[in-house]
Amino acid sequence: MSDCPIQVQGLETRFGQTWVHRGIDLVVPAGEVVALVGGSGSGKTTLLRQMVGLLRPNAGAVSLFGEPLFAGSRAEQLERRRRFGMLFQHGALFSALSVFANVAFPLREIGIADDAMLRDLVQLKLAMVELDADVALRMPAELSGGMVKRVALARALALEPELLLLDEPTAGLDPDLSSGFVRLIRALHRALGLTVVLVTHDLDTLAALATRVAVLAEGRILAFGPLDEIMNVQDPFIERFFHGERARAALARGRGMG
Amino acid sequence: MSPEPRPIPVIRFEREGGAPRVVLSGDWTLRLLQPDLDALERQLEQATADCAWDLEAVSRLDSFGALLLWRSWGRQRPPGLVLPDRLEPVFARLAELGDSGLPLERGYRFLDGTEGVGRIFFKMLRNAVGFVALIGQLVIDFAHLLHTRGHWPVLETSANFYKVGVRAMPVTALVGFLIGVVLSYLSALQLRAFGADVFIVNILGLGIIRELGPVLVAVLVAGRSGSAMTAQIGVMRVTEEIDALAAMGISPYVRLVLPKVVALTLAMAPLTLWGSAVALFGGMVSANLQLDLSFDYFVNALPRAVPVANLVIGLGKGAVFGLLIALVACYFGLRVKPNTESLSANTTASVVTSITVVILVDAVFAIATRSIGLPR
Numbered sequence: 001m002s003d004c005p006i007q008v009q010g011l012e013t014r015f016g017q018t019w020v021h022r023g024i025d026l027v028v029p030a031g032e033v034v035a036l037v038g039g040s041g042s043g044k045t046t047l048l049r050q051m052v053g054l055l056r057p058n059a060g061a062v063s064l065f066g067e068p069l070f071a072g073s074r075a076e077q078l079e080r081r082r083r084f085g086m087l088f089q090h091g092a093l094f095s096a097l098s099v100f101a102n103v104a105f106p107l108r109e110i111g112i113a114d115d116a117m118l119r120d121l122v123q124l125k126l127a128m129v130e131l132d133a134d135v136a137l138r139m140p141a142e143l144s145g146g147m148v149k150r151v152a153l154a155r156a157l158a159l160e161p162e163l164l165l166l167d168e169p170t171a172g173l174d175p176d177l178s179s180g181f182v183r184l185i186r187a188l189h190r191a192l193g194l195t196v197v198l199v200t201h202d203l204d205t206l207a208a209l210a211t212r213v214a215v216l217a218e219g220r221i222l223a224f225g226p227l228d229e230i231m232n233v234q235d236p237f238i239e240r241f242f243h244g245e246r247a248r249a250a251l252a253r254g255r256g257m258g
Numbered sequence: 259m260s261p262e263p264r265p266i267p268v269i270r271f272e273r274e275g276g277a278p279r280v281v282l283s284g285d286w287t288l289r290l291l292q293p294d295l296d297a298l299e300r301q302l303e304q305a306t307a308d309c310a311w312d313l314e315a316v317s318r319l320d321s322f323g324a325l326l327l328w329r330s331w332g333r334q335r336p337p338g339l340v341l342p343d344r345l346e347p348v349f350a351r352l353a354e355l356g357d358s359g360l361p362l363e364r365g366y367r368f369l370d371g372t373e374g375v376g377r378i379f380f381k382m383l384r385n386a387v388g389f390v391a392l393i394g395q396l397v398i399d400f401a402h403l404l405h406t407r408g409h410w411p412v413l414e415t416s417a418n419f420y421k422v423g424v425r426a427m428p429v430t431a432l433v434g435f436l437i438g439v440v441l442s443y444l445s446a447l448q449l450r451a452f453g454a455d456v457f458i459v460n461i462l463g464l465g466i467i468r469e470l471g472p473v474l475v476a477v478l479v480a481g482r483s484g485s486a487m488t489a490q491i492g493v494m495r496v497t498e499e500i501d502a503l504a505a506m507g508i509s510p511y512v513r514l515v516l517p518k519v520v521a522l523t524l525a526m527a528p529l530t531l532w533g534s535a536v537a538l539f540g541g542m543v544s545a546n547l548q549l550d551l552s553f554d555y556f557v558n559a560l561p562r563a564v565p566v567a568n569l570v571i572g573l574g575k576g577a578v579f580g581l582l583i584a585l586v587a588c589y590f591g592l593r594v595k596p597n598t599e600s601l602s603a604n605t606t607a608s609v610v611t612s613i614t615v616v617i618l619v620d621a622v623f624a625i626a627t628r629s630i631g632l633p634r
Contacts, residue, residue: 083289095597100360110292120325123360124352128321136360141596160288160320191347192320 011060022219038216084163085156093140100136166198207254283315286323310338414517423525438540463564471534476579488608491591526580567631
């Protein structure tokens with residue numbers, strides 16, 4: 001499994017005096033949808049940011065596609081970065097650029113300057129995230145919350161990534177929008193054969209999307225495996241997280257989306 | 259243990275029995291296509307319309323690769339296409355797309371220039387109206403505050419006073435001192451030629467106290483505190499903090515604008531006094547070195563050369579400038595829309611407008627007070 005998309009070994013993180021991660025080992029196999037779950041403050045988003053190199057862990061190593069994240073020359077690191085796309089929690093669209101310019105931005109950056117080609121590519125990406133072509137000229141401030149996420153997803157897909165990282169993809173969306181978004185991600189996952197890592201605490205999303213679940217608690221990966229296996233693990237945190245009344249209802253709903 | 263490299267995209271032309279065939283193989287993905295894109299595009303162009311395409315050997319195809327082929331096929335499947343089932347969905351998606359294309363952004367037309375001038379005019383008009391509305395709202399909220407004996411934003415005002423007044427003292431002193439030195443040095447060169455050394459006190463005293471001090475300090479404060487106020491209120495607008503205040507029934511004008519306006523108005527008079535004093539001190543030092551004018555003489559001659567009315571005018575101007583700078587800064591801050599471009603545009607507009615307004619109002623002051631405090 002030398003070229004699996006993400007490999008985390010012995011990762012430790014400390015903020016000041018607080019230990020967030022105390023030795024995390026995680027291997028994300030290609031083609032899976034892995035959900036990172038955990039209580040608030042358990043360092044899910046931190047782990048996600050470390051996977052893409054936005055934060056450096058205090059100890060341990062992260063490998064992307066079989067190579068250490070920070071290994072090699074600048075060009076090689078850049079090359080590695082272009083193989084994944086990230087969807088930030090609030091979209092992080094460039095507010096000064098139109099939707100078209102936002103999605104075209106990474107493409108222009110790698111040197112695709114042909115205007116007609118760019119327009120076709122952007123149109124294709126917008127269609128992939130089920131947006132109409134006429135949102136292309138709007139500014140991010142003129143979009144609704146759900147549209148912002150879709151445009152951000154289109155931008156994350158612009159460079160044809162093999163790996164997609166989603167930080168709270170459905171947070172702040174109403175149930176209808178959020179199930180639409182889940183369907184969209186699942187369709188893209190099937191169509192493009194992506195590996196997806198998502199952070200979420202929305203159990204609907206989790207049940208509908210994840211092929212594997214990694215439970216993060218007390219600074220460690222408590223359990224990693226398919227949802228049904230996780231449900232059977234005897235642990236107070238998992239008990240509380242997955243077996244509450246609301247949790248059961250949400251999981252059933254999520255499965256129903258399948 | 260580096261992973262194995264992926265097969266690079268290859269295009270091969272075959273001609274067996276007259277029918278030309280184009281055989282593609284390797285990974286047709288953005289990552290592998292991009293380094294050699296121009297050469298591949300040129301090769302694709304060589305294929306003629308009667309070519310049969312064979313994609314059987316393509317190991318991977320992403321939407322970029324598919325689009326590249328789609329475009330070279332003229333947005334339709336060429337006759338005699340050999341397409342393995344696993345690649346079918348990508349092209350199905352492209353076919354669905356149709357050829358409607360994205361809406362075009364309108365280009366620049368000849369009359370757009372004229373329209374732009376009109377827009378600027380109306381924008382200025384809107385700004386003027388909006389500015390008056392801001393003052394009106396402020397007065398209404400202030401009256402309401404007086405009437406209901408509500409919560410006075412004393413703490414905010416005091417904090418703002420410290421921020422815009424006390425914290426501005428070092429930079430004001432530095433710039434004032436240097437301007438004083440330069441002004442004194444240049445004047446001394448001229449005055450010595452006429453043997454009118456002692457008039458340096460009149461020139462510096464009148465010039466700095468009445469005119470230069472207030473304007474200099476106002477320009478510094480507009481750049482330093484005006485821009486900070488606009489950016490702060492602007493970001494609060496972006497993060498919906500202002501809406502949060504309004505939703506709690508707290509007037510953002512009373513809580514945010516009023517303390518800033520009051521603090522800057524109050525701070526500007528002492529700050530002007532401070533700036534003018536340091537500038538005069540700089541002039542005094544320079545005069546002492548250049549013209550051998552003693553500090554004693556300078557200090558004693560100053561009240562005789564400059565009637566006290568000038569000091570009142572100078573400090574009064576300072577306070578008015580402070581009021582205007584704060585109002586302009588808050589006005590533009592409240593106009594910020596939730597994007598970075600608007601924030602930068604409004605901060606720029608705030609500084610430029612407040613400096614322009616300061617100089618305009620200074621001219622008005624010069625005319626209005628032309629018969630006060632000037633020796634005849």
